[in-house]
Amino acid sequence: MDQDLALPLPQKLANQLREGLIGGAFTPGQRLSEQALCDELDVSRNTLREAFRLLTKEGLLEHKANRGVFVTTPSIAAVIDIYRVRRMLECPALAHAYPNHPAAARMRAAVQSARAARQRLDWREVGSANMRFHTAIVELADSERLSGFYAQVSAELRLAFFLLDDPELLHAPYVDMNEAIISLLEQGRPAAAAASLETYLNQSERTILAALARRAAA
Amino acid sequence: MDQDLALPLPQKLANQLREGLIGGAFTPGQRLSEQALCDELDVSRNTLREAFRLLTKEGLLEHKANRGVFVTTPSIAAVIDIYRVRRMLECPALAHAYPNHPAAARMRAAVQSARAARQRLDWREVGSANMRFHTAIVELADSERLSGFYAQVSAELRLAFFLLDDPELLHAPYVDMNEAIISLLEQGRPAAAAASLETYLNQSERTILAALARRAAA
DNA sequence: CAAAATAAAATTGTTGAACAATGTTGACGG
DNA sequence: CCGTCAACATTGTTCAACAATTTTATTTTG
Known part of the structure; x- marks a missing residue:
């Protein structure tokens, strides 16, 4: 590679x-x-x-x-900051994307990998595919520097995932949401796709913050 | 410091x-x-x-x-990429800002510094103040990581400025635009401020690309 | 003379050891 | 139990050495 x-x-x-x-x-x-x-x-x-x-x-x-x-031990503040960044990068990138962009194909491929992995209960790969999906979203913006920055931020977020210990809860529910998002983009509805993405990010953030808070309490 | x-x-x-x-x-x-x-x-x-x-x-x-x-010798492609990043970071940050944010005060202060420096023809300081102004815009988003990334990108852009040799042309015209932008924000019109900012960025990008192209030709 | 081949010099890439500065541990005495 | 102080371990920084590579200079060749 x-x-x-x-x-x-x-x-x-x-x-x-x-x-x-x-x-x-x-x-x-x-x-x-x-x-x-x-x-x-x-x-x-x-x-x-x-x-x-x-x-x-x-x-x-x-x-x-x-x-x-x-x-690094990701703090609550770090997770909040990272999701703020994700919303600011991913949503506009998706909203202004055109469906034939090469990165859209990568989004589709990532979703298929995730579905296959989910079927065989390989949550580790589900997580990886999910990350490829969102990396591809940022690549829709065609900015080398933005993609590099996103890679860094998502690596840090991965650290937070390992603090939690329920990968199924963490990744499984989002496969279908990703499927919906890429489908909307492919149908030429980037605004709707971006709206779904924002819902996704809010939900994902809440899940992780809740899990992190539970962990801190214990 | x-x-x-x-x-x-x-x-x-x-x-x-x-x-x-x-x-x-x-x-x-x-x-x-x-x-x-x-x-x-x-x-x-x-x-x-x-x-x-x-x-x-x-x-x-x-x-x-x-x-x-x-x-690093900034390329045309790098400048284009950097301005894409600036538009994606600065415009939304400004559009969603509220006027009493502490960073807004820093924007105002930077504009005043720039005006004073322009009056005494200190173009170096005009450039520095201009940079502080845009740094403050990104800080409106309240994201540590975003601010760090922006600092990096703007440092790279500064390199491009030194390739050019007319600091007056490069910075002087923008003092008044910055003034207009912060005034709009203070008046509670962030959307209008963001629109002005986008105009600013487009114009600035064209100026620098043109100067860079002239330099490449020579 | 020009161009290619080769040798010499300079520069970077990496390692290992050394020593100072700081942090950690544990024994001792109150 | 708590604080003090010495012994120990770890990091911070420098230096010297050598291998690998590039640049420069020199020589050879057409």
């Missing part, structure tokens, strides 16, 4: 660590020891630290002076 | 370099020698390289493998 071979080592490292982070290999709040990771990944401390800076800038890690780096 | 004393050295370095970059201390396309900057700034290569990574991720520097880092 990546032609990582050409990339400098710290970036490869950062990509590898990011995969682990959004894949749930580490738990939020966990401290990442330089020594331990250097040994495990077989790179020097300097190289690892450069990768840490990258991921810190993306919001996936937090750096506390003289104490080390920690996996 | 910054409490840089507490920040780790690479970040302080990055801030310092960023100031230089958006202040025009380097010219786009210029190569930054590690050795030379290490000597000049009195830091080690490792530390400098960490700062480079940060700025590369922000789009201010470009990293070519085994060849070093170069000051």
